[in-house]
Amino acid sequence: MRKNKNILGGMFLIIIGIYLIFSNIFNINISWNYIWPLFILIPGIKFEYDYFKYKKNPGILVPGGVLTTIGIIFLISSFFGNKVLNLLWPGFILAPAVGLFQMYLATKRKNLLFPSFLLSGISIIFFIEEISNSVRVWNYTIGIIFILFGLMFLIKKDVGNNE
Known part of the structure; x- marks a missing residue:
């Protein structure tokens, strides 16, 4: 297993090195x-x-x-x-x-x-x-979602506190 990682890492470094050398010799311009x-x-x-x-x-x-x-x-x-x-x-x-x-x-x-x-x-x-880009619609939607989640938390808390 460790041998495969060394082979892959070594091959990767060799390919980068070859690219760097050939890019200078043959004016290969990969950004x-x-x-x-x-x-x-x-x-x-x-x-x-x-x-x-x-x-x-x-x-x-x-x-x-x-x-x-x-x-x-x-x-x-x-x-x-x-x-x-x-x-x-x-x-x-x-x-x-x-x-x-x-x-x-x-x-x-x-x-x-x-x-x-x-x-x-x-x-x-x-x-x-x-x-x-219709921010106005989303402001209303997000506001309603926050209100619903807030109500959900309040109702859930009251249900748990039935004494």
Whole structure:
């Protein structure tokens, strides 16, 4: 197992070294903007791969989901320009939700569902807001949601205190 990691790491470093040398000799111009997101995306995919291959340590799914999601966001922004981050920034809120939900699927620990759904819901609201740019409608919607959650907490507390 350790031997395979050394081979993959060594091959990766050799490929980067060859690229750096040949890019200077043959004037190959691949922008660093397209490469750097891979340093976030590849470790995330590696965490995912390790869990699904060996079915051990489901805790690595959380950083795997976070890094993979963030790596994809940065990779998209490197190809379409940084202005696309104005639309994709809610993905940074979604990233931990992806990792937590994957861990829930692996462990069936129900306490992971609430933070995962909460972060996903917040992220979806902001995605829709960024896409629609109709902030006024969302202010009313979010206000109503807060009122409903507040009432739910008050009613739930009163039900528990029936004396």
